Amino acid sequence: MNKELRARWRRTWALMLKETRQLRRDPSSIGLGVLLPVMLVLLFGYGLSLDIRLAPVAIVLEAPTPAAVELAAGFELSPYFKTTVVTAMPEALALLERRQVNGIIRVPIDFTTRLEQGGAPVQILTHGVDANTARLLQGYAEGAISQWAQRRQGEGQTVGYGPVTLQTRLWFNEANDSHYFLVPGLIVLVMTLIGAFLTSLVMAREWERGNLEALFVTPVRVSEIIIGKTMPYFGLGLTGLTLCLLSSKFLFGVPFRGSVTVVGLISMLYLWVCLGMGLYISSAVRNQFVACQLAVLTTFLPALMLSGFIFDLRSMPWWLNMLTRLLPARYYVELLQTLFLAGDVWAVIWPDTLILSGMAVFFLWRAAAVTRKSLE
Amino acid sequence: MAAGEAAPLAVSGVKLCKTFITKSHSVQALRDVDISLPAGSLTALAGPDGAGKTTLMRLLTGLYAADSGELTVLGLDAKRQTQALQTRIAYMPQRFGLYEDLSVQENLDLYADMHGVPAVERPARYAELMEMTDLSKFLGRLAGRLSGGMKQKLGLACALVRWPELLLLDEPTVGVDPLSRRELWQIIRRLVAQQGITVLVSTAYLDEAEHCRQAIVLAEGRVLAACAPQELSRAAAGKVFLLTPPPGQAARNLQARLLDRPTVADALPQGAGVRVTLRQPLADPADAPWPAQTQWQAAVPNFEDGFMLLTSAAEPRLPPVLVLHHDGRAPPAAAGEIVIEVRDLVRRFGDFVAVNHVSFQVRRGEIFGLLGPNGAGKTTTFRMLCGLLAASSGELRVLGQDLRFARAASRRRIGYVAQKFALYGELSVRENLEFFASAYGLRGGRRRERLHWAIEQFELSVMLDVPSGRLPGGYRQRLAMAAALMHEPEVLFLDEPTSGADPRARREFWRRITDLSDQGVTVIVTTHFMEEAEYCDRALIQDGGRILAQGAPAEIRRLGARPDGGAPTMENAFISIVSQARLHE
Amino acid sequence: MWAMCLRVWALTIKEWLAVLKDKRSRLSLIMPPLVQCLIYGYAATYDLNHIPYAWLDNDRGAASQALYAKFAGSGVFDLRATPPNAEQARRLISEREALLIVQIETDFQRHLELGEPAAVQVIADGRNSNTAAAATAYASAIVDQFNVEWRAAHGAPPPPLQVFSRSWYNPNLETRWYMAPSMIATLSLVQTMMLTALSVAREREQGTFDQLLVTPYSANEIMLGKALPAMFIGLGQASLVVVVAQLWFHIPFAGSYLTLYAGLSAFMLAAVGAGLLISAFSATMQQAMLYTFFLLMPFMLLSGLTTPIGNMPESLQYLTLMNPLRFALTLVQRVYLEGADLALLRPYFMPLLIIGALSLSGAALLFRYRLN
Missing domain, CATH: 3.40.50.300 (P-loop containing nucleotide triphosphate hydrolases)
Structure with a gap:
């Protein structure tokens, strides 16, 4: 029996070696496994941001009274806005039309006089096509105006803007930096890409090239083929993970509040889920083109759009929310965001880990079940 | 056990x-x-x-x-x-x-x-x-x-x-x-x-x-x-004969005619003659299916004879003679003019010389074979002829032009059948034919006539709506030929057309090729089956990029003659020519 | 010339048949865009409809009850718990039970009655800072409304300032209004590029490309024959999304269809150019697929679809000038939502045409180079 075990191990090892060699010799796999993650890390880390910084706005000062100028100065000094001061509305509208500004803050001609009586109007007009940006801009603009009002109140000039004032605090992300949630999401994308997308091609490729027919008529077992196929990609996935973790810490300064061990273990678990999905797709369709399209449609795009990574799950209708519960990426995103920003919150970790383990077992079992040593 | x-x-x-x-x-x-x-x-x-x-x-x-x-x-x-x-x-x-x-x-x-x-x-x-x-x-x-x-x-x-x-x-x-x-x-x-x-x-x-x-x-x-x-060979005993065609008649023409006779199970060119297998032993020489003036002798049956005898009973008859021009147009005049001229052709891939100073000529109406072991450079030569690959140096003329730079009009004069079945698998037989008809610029009434011709001549009517990828092997071969011949090309290029085909399909294929050649079409063909070189008017043997032998099949056979003076088969001649050349290196 | 047109037409028909003949591949052209358009129409939104929150009231006065009633009646806020202390409230957030805690301090009522500013603390889960920002904005709107009503009820003078916010082209600031028109361009890009990139690679792999090359077709004619059907299919898919956006999501179409299709055609030209460029580079289908994926990723991420281009660093913003999707997104949005006319759209048309011309001639050059 011991001898049989040794033989099994040797076969598995040989298959792993073979797969690694093939991986190394195929420039497109290297590209997808290494270059694409690097590109994504750089894009997400440096390029993409949902935060408003220096948003172009036009301020219409219809009468440059001291109070109005002071209000405008509040905008000019704010890190959120890049202001263009104009004197008449049509001018500002033209700017908006040409998309040179995203919003207009109009301080009307009777602003100062009405300020004394109360109810001085300030108009905020945003370009609403990009609704999210518009909403954020609107919020920041209202904030800037109310800050100005509070400052004036503090100086004893006029009665309060309140009475109830809102003090907001953002937990886990005090700096209100969107990188804090985009970078953990990026790890999900990279893991999905390597785990599911690359492996979706491997079995199909061997079916297409007819390699399996010869391989089947040897003492090899299906479980050995599957392990031999997945391990190299598992290694590649871990490399990608290390790359992402290091860059998130040292390049982008995302705080890391959970324990590295837990993140590592959970990422490996997720990688197994992805490998299982990729292999399952690949063995089931046996055609590279179809497998690749299926992998993108069922793993990568959902990981991007439906995992709660960019678009919050709480924004989705209930039926869609239920649907996302079938997606492994959803749980991984939740876990990573928690582990990065909140710490080891076991009430989140346990249930999600359990579900992911179940999915890993299911997909690997399915992959093994559809790969039989038979051509029928 | x-x-x-x-x-x-x-x-x-x-x-x-x-x-x-x-x-x-x-x-x-x-x-x-x-x-x-x-x-x-x-x-x-x-x-x-x-x-x-x-x-x-x-x-x-x-x-x-x-x-x-x-x-x-x-x-x-x-x-x-x-x-x-x-x-x-x-x-x-x-x-x-x-x-x-x-x-x-x-x-x-x-x-x-x-x-x-x-x-x-x-x-x-x-x-x-x-x-x-x-x-x-x-x-x-x-x-x-x-x-x-x-x-x-x-x-x-x-x-x-x-x-x-x-x-x-x-x-x-x-x-x-x-x-x-x-x-x-x-x-x-x-x-x-x-x-x-x-x-x-x-x-x-x-x-x-x-x-x-x-x-x-x-x-x-x-x-x-x-x-x-x-045992199977013995079943053919007394039914196999070796014929020498009368002077002036090519062996392959005699062979083609014999295949039509109901009493003939198989016929193929061998050496300078034709090997015939009859369904029944020849009781009376007067009943022989060959022309009276033909010389004949009994031959020792081999396995292939027995096999053909066994399988031909079940198989349909060979197709009728292939007529290229549907309107009965006469073949182009000036037979014998040089159609393809290759001089000092060289192709290098990096340091590797795939084709090394190759020269030959092909005349109108000839069947010209390119033979050689795997990796000899015959496919490279072939691809350069078709204009699919650039030559490193040397001169190359097909119908007076290098096809790589030829305009549409001159490419309309050639036909090409690739080694692998290279038609659109997802399109039906009819759609493939229609596409190639348009690709070669056929339109209007002529397009209709040629489509009709292709379907008729290659017996494709029962399969018209089947996706060509799902056709049985024999039909694929026919469809590929039909698509390459609809525009009545003057030169036909065939790259290993019979690789992997069974003997019956090979006979059928060569039967069509000889018909075409008779109608003035020049045919360039590569093949691994040495017996098929016998169908060629002339052939060349390439190895290591160089030409080792060139000429009519009989001449090549003579070049590869064994020292003991026995008449070699084409295959033996080929092997001895190639191995001798390798020995000299 | 006429002969050439006929040849190209034959090739177009052939490509068309090859794609549309098989029921499965027909479905694969229609279903993915349709399903994605529907799912992402619901999923790709930053709008919050249900904000799970916890109410921590340390005051328990009439005023805090009134404020609570406002939250409860908003229809957006969804009460999950009323924790007794800050410690428990904190746990609700870290365990993702609640997105927001509204915390009322002990002397809330007293401050209000004295006319002093009374503070309400809102603590949000910042794990997704974008969601958190949106949620606090909703809370702030509720508080503002509460203030107005309180002042009116207690005879206080109106506040010195009144802020009127309005938004053009998308009055309710629905993300879907932004996403659905964006998908018209995005979804058609994916398949158009994939189709063109693969069509040549597939012919190479199946050996039919040689067969095509020995026919009278020139390299340019082959390219044209490959480009046209892909463009048509891309336009077809775009139309599908236009229909869904209007009939299913009821997003009003403000512009002219002529302008929209002119813009989409220019975009398809650029997309097909990119696809052909890939196909000129790749020898196998696998390579073509991977390269397409390689190009699609930055195209999508740097288009402004998920994050605004204005937020990117300047160097990256220059890079987006090579991205056809960037221009197409804005173009389609402006036609669809704003009803912009051709004159206004020039700055988007020109880059698309330039990208298309450059990539197509690049592909043509490469094709001829590879053939020679």
């Missing part, structure tokens, strides 16, 4: 049936097939395309399970004890199973690991395999970069990393040149003789079956014969 002491059987199958069911129809691949292979025997599995050879092989490996019947392989139930079975046999599928992005050594190591060959035994084992296959120079080369023959040998080496009890080889010699073929067979025979391995080989080359102790002939899923090959 399970079988009795007197005749231990490595394989015994009784009443094996296998049916494949797809959405639209079901195919009975095997019907009540009985098979028994004595241990330590060499058996050939022959039969036309689609006879069920590969299906039977796969049943023996446990890759398919039989629908009914009993199959015992090495004493194991092939259906249930698959895993145990697969550790004791070796199998080389038609598409090797080599990993093309691994080197020769890495492929060997992989299979050695799969079969659990201990590390201490490997050096000796590899040395043996390398000596056998002569691959030691290429150990570091990627398998994908090997020539077809070397790939086959490597595939065989991988299957033999340990001596199996049963070796199954599925068409190991398809696409392999005669030299490599001969080497492969030497290896196989040695295995049987020295190691006592049971071997089953399926093949489309019927002369190969003669080396075997037993031959099984399959057709349409049934066993037509299972006996010693000599």
Whole structure:
């Protein structure tokens, strides 16, 4: 029996070696496994941001009274806005039309006089096509105006803007930096890409090239083929993970509040889920083109759009929310965001880990079940 | 082992049936097939395309399970004890199973690991395999970069990393040149003789079956014969004759005419004459189907004669004569003018010289053959002629032009049939024809006429709406020819058109080619079947990029004459020319 | 010339048939865009409809009850718990039970009655800072409304300032209004590029490319024959999304269809150019697929679809000038939502045409280079 075990191990090892060699010799796999993650890390880390910084706005000062100028100065000094001061509305509208500004803050001609009586109007007009940006801009603009009002109140000039004032605090992300949630999401994308997308091609490729027919008529077992196929990609996935973790810490300064061990273990678990999905797709369709399209449609795009990574799950209708519960990426995103920003919150970790383990077992079992040593 | 002491059987199958069911129809691949292979025997599995050879092989490996019947392989139930079975046999599928992005050594190591060959035994084992296959120079080369023959040998080496009890080889010699073929067979025979391995080989080359102790002939899923090959040859005794055509008549024309006679089972050009197999022994010479003035003599029947006799009974008649021009237009005048001229043609890939100062001419109406071992540079030459590849230096004229720079008008004068079936598989037969008609600029009434002509001449009407990817082999070949001939080209290029085709389909194909040549079409053809060089007016033999011999088949045969003065077959001549040239290097 | 047109037409028909003949591949052209358009129409939104929150009231006065009633009646806020202390409230957030805690301090009522500013603390889960920002904005709007009503009820003078916020082209600031028109361009890009990139690679792999090359077709004619059907299919898919956006999501179409299709055609030209460029580079289908994927990723991420281009660093913003999707997105949005006319759209048309011309001629050059 011991001898049989040794033989099994040797076969598995040989298959792993073979797969690694093939991986190394195929420039497109290297590209997808290494270059694409690097590109994504750089894009997400440096390029993409949902935060408003220096948003172009036009301020219409219809009468440059001291109070109005002071209000405008509040905008000019704010890190959120890049202001263009104009004197008449049509001018500002033209700017908006040409998309040179995203919003207009109009301080009307009777602003100062009405300020004394109360109810001085300030108009905020945003370009609403990009609704999210518009909403954020609107919020920041209202904030800037109310800050100005509070400052004036503090100086004893006029009665309060309140009475109830809102003090907001953002937990886990005090700096209100969107990188804090985009970078953990990026790890999900990279893991999905390597785990599911690359492996979706491997079995199909061997079916297409007819390699399996010869391989089947040897003492090899299906479980050995599957392990031999997945391990190299598992290694590649871990490399990608290390790359992402290091860059998130040292390049982008995302705080890391959970324990590295837990993140590592959970990422490996997720990688197994992805490998299982990729292999399952690949063995089931046996055609590279179809497998690749299926992998993108069922793993990568959902990981991007439906995992709660960019678009919050709480924004989705209930039926869609239920649907996302079938997606492994959803749980991984939740876990990573928690582990990065909140710490080891076991009430989140346990249930999600359990579900992911179940999915890993299911997909690997399915992959093994559809790969039989038979051509029928 | 399970079988009795007197005749231990490595394989015994009784009443094996296998049916494949797809959405639209079901195919009975095997019907009540009985098979028994004595241990330590060499058996050939022959039969036309689609006879069920590969299906039977796969049943023996446990890759398919039989629908009914009993199959015992090495004493194991092939259906249930698959895993145990697969550790004791070796199998080389038609598409090797080599990993093309691994080197020769890495492929060997992989299979050695799969079969659990201990590390201490490997050096000796590899040395043996390398000596056998002569691959030691290429150990570091990627398998994908090997020539077809070397790939086959490597595939065989991988299957033999340990001596199996049963070796199954599925068409190991398809696409392999005669030299490599001969080497492969030497290896196989040695295995049987020295190691006592049971071997089953399926093949489309019927002369190969003669080396075997037993031959099984399959057709349409049934066993037509299972006996010693000599027995099948004997069945043709008294029915085979060698004819010498009257002066002035080409052998291939006589052969083509004979094929139409109902009493003729088979005819093919051989040497300067024609070999004919009759359905019945010739009782009275006056009943002979050949013209009276023909000289004839009885010949010793071989396996192929017996095979053709056996299978021709079931097969449909050959198609009628192919007429290229539907309107009965006369062939273009000025026959004999030079249509293709190649001078000092060279093609390099990096340091490697694939084609080395090649020159030849082809005249209108000739059938010109490009022969050579795998990797000799004939495909490269061919691709340059068609304008698919640039020449490094030298001159090249097809119909007075280099096709690479030719305008649409001159490309309209050539036709091309690729090695692999290269029509659009998802389109139906009709749609493929319509597309190529438009591609060659046919329109209006002429387009309709030519489409009609193609469907008529190539008997495609029953398959018109079938996606061409799902056509049976014979129909594909015909469709490819039809698509290449609709625009009535003056020159037709054919790249290994008969590779992997069964004897019957090959006869049919050459029959059409000779018809075309008679109508003034110039044909350039590459082939691995040396007997087919006999159909050519002239041929050239290439090896290592250079021309070794050029001329009419008879001249080439003379060049390769054996020292003992015996008349060589085309294949023997080829082998002796190539091996002599290699010796001189 | 006429002969050439006929030849190209034949090739177009052939490509068309090859794609549309098989029921499965027909479905694969229609279903993915349709399903994605529907799912992402619901999923790709930053709008919050249900904000799970916890109410921590340390005051328990009439005023805090009134404020609570406002939250409860908003229809957006969804009460999950009323934790007794800050410790428990904190746990609700870290365990993702609640997105927001509204915390009322002990002397809330007293401050209000004295006319002093009374603070309400809102603590949000910042793990997704974008969601958190949106949620606090909703809370702030509720508080503002509460203030107005409180002042009116207690005879306080109106606040010195009144802020009127309005948004053009998308009055309710629905993300879907932004996403659905964006998908018109994005979804058609994916398949158009994939189809063109693969069509040549497939012919190479199946050996039909040689067959095509020995026919009277020139390299340019082959390219044209490959480009046209892909463009038509892309336009077809775009139309599908236009229909869904209007009939299913009821997003009003403000512009002219002529302008929209002119813009989409220019975009398809650029997309097909990119696809052909890939196909000129790749020898196998696998390579073509991977390269397409390689190009699609930055195209999508740097288009402004998920994150605004204005937020990117300047160097990256220059890079987006090579991205056809960037221009197409804005173009389609402006036609669809704003009803912009051709004159206004010039700055988007020109880059698309330039990218298309450059990539197509690049592909043509490469094709001829590879053939020679």
